[in-house]
Amino acid sequence: GAGVSQSPSNKVTEKGKDVELRCDPISGHTALYWYRQSLGQGLEFLIYFQGNSAPDKSGLPSDRFSAERTGGSVSTLTIQRTQQEDSAVYLCASSPQGIQTQYFGPGTRLLVL
Amino acid sequence: DQQVKQNSPSLSVQEGRISILNCDYTNSMFDYFLWYKKYPAEGPTFLISISSIKDKNEDGRFTVFLNKSAKHLSLHIVPSQPGDSAVYFCAASAGSARQLTFGSGTQLTVLP
Numbered sequence: 001g002a003g004v005s006q007s008p009s010n011k012v013t014e015k016g017k018d019v020e021l022r023c024d025p026i027s028g029h030t031a032l033y034w035y036r037q038s039l040g041q042g043l044e045f046l047i048y049f050q051g052n053s054a055p056d057k058s059g060l061p062s063d064r065f066s067a068e069r070t071g072g073s074v075s076t077l078t079i080q081r082t083q084q085e086d087s088a089v090y091l092c093a094s095s096p097q098g099i100q101t102q103y104f105g106p107g108t109r110l111l112v113l
Numbered sequence: 114d115q116q117v118k119q120n121s122p123s124l125s126v127q128e129g130r131i132s133i134l135n136c137d138y139t140n141s142m143f144d145y146f147l148w149y150k151k152y153p154a155e156g157p158t159f160l161i162s163i164s165s166i167k168d169k170n171e172d173g174r175f176t177v178f179l180n181k182s183a184k185h186l187s188l189h190i191v192p193s194q195p196g197d198s199a200v201y202f203c204a205a206s207a208g209s210a211r212q213l214t215f216g217s218g219t220q221l222t223v224l225p
Contacts, residue, residue, distance in 0.1 A: 004156070031211060033211070033212060033213075035213075035215075040217075041217060042117070042119075042202060042215035042216050042217040042218055043157070043202065043204075043213070043215040044215075045212040045213065045214070048211055048212050050211065056211075056212065058212075059212065091156055091157070093156075095211075100145050100147075100162070100206055100211070101147065101159050101162060102147075102159070102213060103159060104149075104156035104157045104158070104159075105156050106154070106155055106156045107155075107156050
C-alpha cells in the first residue's frame with residue numbers, strides 16, 4: 001500500500017515568511033509524528049498526535065511552530081515568521097494503534113534565506 | 114544532553130564481511146529500541162527493533178543485540194553488501210512516551 005507522503009518535497013522561503021508543510025499518513029494509522037533533522041544531526045522530535053487525544057507538543061522549539069491534524073488523518077505543520085535556523089528536513093511518521101514502530105515519509109527540505 | 118549516542122560518524126567495511134554499528138544510551142527508562150536506515154533524499158526506513166525484555170533479535174542478515182546493564186545496543190549486518198551503504202540511526206522510546214529519541218547516525222560504506 002501507499003506509504004507516508006509529504007508535500008512539498010522542497011521549499012525555499014525568505015526569512016520572516018510563514019510556511020505550511022503537509023503530511024498524509026498511512027491509511028488506518030492512528031498515530032502521527034513530526035520530526036526535523038538539521039544538517040549533520042539526528043532526528044529531533046517535534047509533536048505527536050494519537051487519535052482524538054490532545055497532541056504532545058513538548059518538542060516544539062518555539063511558539064512560531066504549530067501543527068494540526070484534521071479528521072484524524074492529514075496533518076499540517078506551520079512555521080510562522082521563519083528564521084534561518086529553521087532550515088532543516090522536516091519528517092513525518094505514522095504508526096498503527098499499539099505499535100511502536102514508526103514509518104517515515106520522504107521529508108520536506110526547508111531552506112530559509 | 115544526548116540521551117542516545119552513536120559515537121562513530123562513519124564506518125567502512127569490505128563486501129561480504131560483518132558490519133557492526135554501535136549505540137549507547139543514558140536514559141534507563143528506554144524500553145524499546147529501533148534501527149533505521151536512511152539513503153540521501155529519502156526518509157528513514159525501519160530495519161529492526163528490540164524490546165528491553167530481550168537481548169537479541171534477528172531478521173535475515175540483520176541482528177540487534179541489547180546489553181541493558183551497559184546501556185548499549187549494536188546492529189550486526191552479515192554479510193555486508195554494497196547496497197547496505199547508508200546512514201544508520203538508532204532510536205529509543207520510553208514506556209508510554211511514543212516519540213523516538215534518535216542518535217546522530219553512522220554512515221556505513223560497504224566497499225565492493
